[in-house]
Amino acid sequence: MIDAKRRILLKGSLAAGTVGVAVGAGLLSPRMVLASWNEAAFHAKDLPAALSSLMGSDATETNDAIKIKAPDIAENGAVVPVTVETDMEGVKSIAIVADQNQTPLIASFDLGESALPFVSTRIKMAKTSNVVAVVQTADKLYSNAKEVKVTIGGCGG
Amino acid sequence: MSDIKIRAKLKDGETEVKCLMSHPMETGLRKDSKTGELVPAHFIQEVVCKSKDQVVMTANWSGGVSKNPYLAFKFSGGAAGDPIEITWTDNMGETQSATGEIS
Structure with a gap:
């Protein structure tokens, strides 16, 4: 009986911990290496905030030299193939x-000296929006965007 | 035993590396459909790609990358037979590494 209660208590406090600390940010920090x-x-909730912390500025200039290859309509938001390529020089x-x-920030790729400005991956999208x-x-900073229509969101919930 | 598949091809002086990793990539926002509890975040945070011990590219990811992530990138200056090493580290501190060869 006591044992069962202890289980419940443990479970409860664990759950509270997860929700309380901004989805695990605090919970996981000791393990962040x-x-x-x-x-x-x-963890930023919008694009300008994410860019400011990632690249020191959110002032981007739209540039069509950045090519985004992504489907116009993604049936499954859990797997949206995205390829970004550009012929610009000196991409960091x-x-x-x-x-x-x-x-919003999904991935950032730091390119070494020999790397070419080309990356391709698959991302999750909650709903129809721009891939930037x-x-x-x-x-x-330069940016470009392409709208992807999502029929089934891929972030669960 | 490694779950990272690497394929690297040299073409016109450019090496294109494609790799597939095996990982659940949980965002921490998804609820378990049976228990209704949030599934804890578990995703790859960093992928380091090296060729001949030189870092070619470092990818930083959130849980927004799809499950069993696919990654492709290109670099110049590779040669057939050069080793390509991919290492990922996730938010639980787990890490995995694999080596492929440019063909």
């Missing part, structure tokens, strides 16, 4: 953002 992983940027990093997701690619060069 990666210094380069930008927690503020990835590329970020992929789905602007209607709860945490942000390219960081030595002195500026």
